[in-house]
Amino acid sequence: MEGASARPRRRKAVVWLLAGCVVWTLAVVIWAAVALLSPDSPPPEEAVERRAAMHHEQHHPDLRFYVPTYAKTHKDGTSVLRYRVGDSDDSGVADFLRTYDITAEPRRTGPSEEKYADRFGGVRRTVMVVYAQPADGEGHFDSAARITVRAR
16 A cells, blocks of 8 residues: 555656756756847946046047056046057057047146146046156157046
């Protein structure tokens, strides 16, 4: 008698086990589909670039842009971006300023520093350029630079 009553319990257990496996498999398939088909979220630097009016989609449509080495929005709402540029025509301070529509006149703040202040849209930007070498006798800079952009 005991053998006859144990078989229905085993059958129920096997049915529940198979049902659990099917549900788990469906959950994994749905999770994989959502993960693979949903668009990638933009990197956090992109939101800071947009807030500072430095995102490439906000400027020339030729898809030229510089990648920041640091991007953060501070608690007071100020966005700070840092860039490194070379000293060539293709990647230099003049190209950086042209790419991001910075047309303000530079103000010399040190032997190897210049500061630009402008507005782009509703954003007030301050661009500090620190050159690797001081200016030559004519006041021209021909060296790589670090650029810090503060926008509010």
